[in-house]
Amino acid sequence: xxxxxxxxxxxxxxxxxxxxxxxxxxxxxxxxxxxxxxxxxxxxxxxxxxxxxxxxxxxxxxxxxxxxxxxxxxxxxxxxxxxxxxxxxxxxxxxxxxxxxxxxxxxxxxxxxxxxxxxxxxxxxxxxxxxxxxxxxxxxxxxxxxxxxxxxxxxxxxxxxxxxxxxxxxxxxxxxxxxxxxxxxxxxxxxxxxxxxxxxxxxxxxxxxxxxxxxxxxxxxxxxxxxxxxxxxxxxxxxxxxxxxxxxxxxxxxxxxxxxxxxxxxxxxxxxxxxxxxxxxxxxxxxxxxxxxxxxxxxxxxxxxxxxxxxxx
Amino acid sequence: xxxxxxxxxxxxxxxxxxxxxxxxxxxxxxxxxxxxxxxxxxxxxxxxxxxxxxxxxxxxxxxxxxxxxxxxxxxxxxxxxxxxxxxxxxxxxxxxxxxxxxxxxxxxxxxxxxxxxxxxxxxxxxxxxxxxxxxxxxxxxxxxxxxxxxxxxxxxxxxxxxxxxxxxxxxxxxxxxxxxxxxxxxxxxxxxxxxxxxxxxxxxxxxxxxxxxxxxxxxxxxxxxxxxxxxxxxxxxxxxxxxxxxxxxxxxxx
Numbered sequence: 001x002x003x004x005x006x007x008x009x010x011x012x013x014x015x016x017x018x019x020x021x022x023x024x025x026x027x028x029x030x031x032x033x034x035x036x037x038x039x040x041x042x043x044x045x046x047x048x049x050x051x052x053x054x055x056x057x058x059x060x061x062x063x064x065x066x067x068x069x070x071x072x073x074x075x076x077x078x079x080x081x082x083x084x085x086x087x088x089x090x091x092x093x094x095x096x097x098x099x100x101x102x103x104x105x106x107x108x109x110x111x112x113x114x115x116x117x118x119x120x121x122x123x124x125x126x127x128x129x130x131x132x133x134x135x136x137x138x139x140x141x142x143x144x145x146x147x148x149x150x151x152x153x154x155x156x157x158x159x160x161x162x163x164x165x166x167x168x169x170x171x172x173x174x175x176x177x178x179x180x181x182x183x184x185x186x187x188x189x190x191x192x193x194x195x196x197x198x199x200x201x202x203x204x205x206x207x208x209x210x211x212x213x214x215x216x217x218x219x220x221x222x223x224x225x226x227x228x229x230x231x232x233x234x235x236x237x238x239x240x241x242x243x244x245x246x247x248x249x250x251x252x253x254x255x256x257x258x259x260x261x262x263x264x265x266x267x268x269x270x271x272x273x274x275x276x277x278x279x280x281x282x283x284x285x286x287x288x289x290x291x292x293x294x295x296x297x298x299x300x301x302x303x304x305x306x307x308x309x310x311x312x313x
Numbered sequence: 314x315x316x317x318x319x320x321x322x323x324x325x326x327x328x329x330x331x332x333x334x335x336x337x338x339x340x341x342x343x344x345x346x347x348x349x350x351x352x353x354x355x356x357x358x359x360x361x362x363x364x365x366x367x368x369x370x371x372x373x374x375x376x377x378x379x380x381x382x383x384x385x386x387x388x389x390x391x392x393x394x395x396x397x398x399x400x401x402x403x404x405x406x407x408x409x410x411x412x413x414x415x416x417x418x419x420x421x422x423x424x425x426x427x428x429x430x431x432x433x434x435x436x437x438x439x440x441x442x443x444x445x446x447x448x449x450x451x452x453x454x455x456x457x458x459x460x461x462x463x464x465x466x467x468x469x470x471x472x473x474x475x476x477x478x479x480x481x482x483x484x485x486x487x488x489x490x491x492x493x494x495x496x497x498x499x500x501x502x503x504x505x506x507x508x509x510x511x512x513x514x515x516x517x518x519x520x521x522x523x524x525x526x527x528x529x530x531x532x533x534x535x536x537x538x539x540x541x542x543x544x545x546x547x548x549x550x551x552x553x554x555x556x557x558x559x560x561x562x563x564x565x566x567x
Binding site: 054084088 | 315319322326329330333334398401402403405406407408409410411412
């Protein structure tokens with residue numbers, strides 16, 4: 001449904017040029033929720049805006065819903081929906097008015113536009129407030145209207161740029177339901193996020209982006225499986241450097257990261273490693289505040305691929 | 314066809330917003346009213362050399378000037394609204410649709426022209442009790458002139474707003490350009506008192522031609538040379554301004 005190769009974009013900044021996106025190769029299949037995960041400034045939004053015809057790539061090719069991005073951006077525009085990171089509604093009009101106008105901007109006739117607006121209001125559960133002015137909505141309600149606006153013309157692909165950023169947990173869960181419903185209706189959803197839980201829970205496949213490049217790509221489960229073994233987190237109350245020194249050389253530790261209040265150890269088998277860890281630390285007189293064993297998360301994937309934690313933002 | 318339909322869609326939406334909150338339309342009428350009530354009477358001695366001896370004759374000369382002033386200041390600052398729309402994400406949302414880029418500009422500019430003409434009609438009607446007399450044909454021609462000014466300046470204002478994208482940069486720029494245009498147009502005091510060099514400069518101000526033409530029309534002389542000259546000058550400038558703004562819309566909104 002989406003195929004890109006070597007997509008790149010640099011911006012001129014005060015201090016020379018910034019390579020925002022440096023060659024992105026992607027393949028998004030029809031009917032999947034594809035997640036673009038990465039820290040702020042990784043180039044997610046720039047990539048999305050290129051795919052949505054809003055900025056011209058410096059190089060590379062892309063085909064979206066069968067239309068060529070470079071040669072026929074107008075056709076791409078007709079086949080996709082795009083929901084920007086910021087808001088998109090005007091304070092003093094109602095959601096219904098916005099929906100009807102948006103449909104009409106896509107060239108849809110008035111009566112049909114009204115039908116589509118009514119349908120979107122029903123399926124996105126906007127009925128309660130759709131005829132009130134947008135300035136009276138809550139953050140979550142307004143975001144749902146943004147997404148409804150993005151798909152009003154029934155596109156094949158929809159790009160959602162951080163649709164849940166800034167929402168409370170309940171609104172976020174609600175948004176996830178909406179996104180799954182869109183997939184259920186046969187739409188391909190391309191979503192960016194910097195929330196790991198979101199990528200994990202919502203996306204069929206994930207690409208992790210960092211410094212303008214795709215670091216790795218796959219289903220959340222595959223990616224986590226790549227980080228073989230278990231993760232042990234150790235809390236040592238400020239003695240992290242000492243503990244790192246002690247445990248760094250141990251043969252059962254595959255990789256080690258220092259965190260705020262302790263260590264994160266990647267080991268083959270947690271059950272056998274933990275007694276060793278305890279013994280080593282105890283023998284050196286390092287007091288243990290906590291020890292935890294868990295399966296790798298997408299953050300661990302990010303950490304092993306980039307050497308940084310996504311949570312440290 | 315698509316272009317006309319798109320322009321109509323944008324115009325309709327923009328007009329709806331004006332009607333829903335007509336405060337600015339009303340504020341726009343109040344300001345020239347101040348000039349008519351509080352400044353007009355001061356002009357009587359100053360306008361004597363132009364043949365104005367009664368209050369009615371003063372308004373005959375002053376009202377067309379006030380209308381040109383309204384056209385300039387009523388439309389030159391519309392760029393602020395565009396910046397607000399950029400910030401609210403409304404423009405971005407239009408960008409992802411196949412809507413005509415020229416329609417995004419013209420729909421808004423036509424809203425400005427229509428609002429201005431409504432204001433001009435109100436001011437003209439309110440001036441009748443002061444003794445203003447003008448023929449319908451002539452006043453319509455004057456409105457055409459005012460409409461051209463409005464279209465030109467609103468397109469220009471949108472084009473500049475799109476380049477600057479910040480109220481803080483837009484306000485000083487528009488003021489710096491707007492003030493000399495007003496002073497050099499002979500609206501507040503006729504330029505016949507001006508020293509030669511000032512008159513010379515004002516000849517290069519298209520709005521001083523517009524003021525002369527509007528006065529000739531209100532005075533019942535549609536055949537005056539200033540009328541066709543002003544229409545020609547403003548017509549050309551309007552086409553240039555709209556072309557420039559349309560290009561910058563097409564480029565930066567793509």
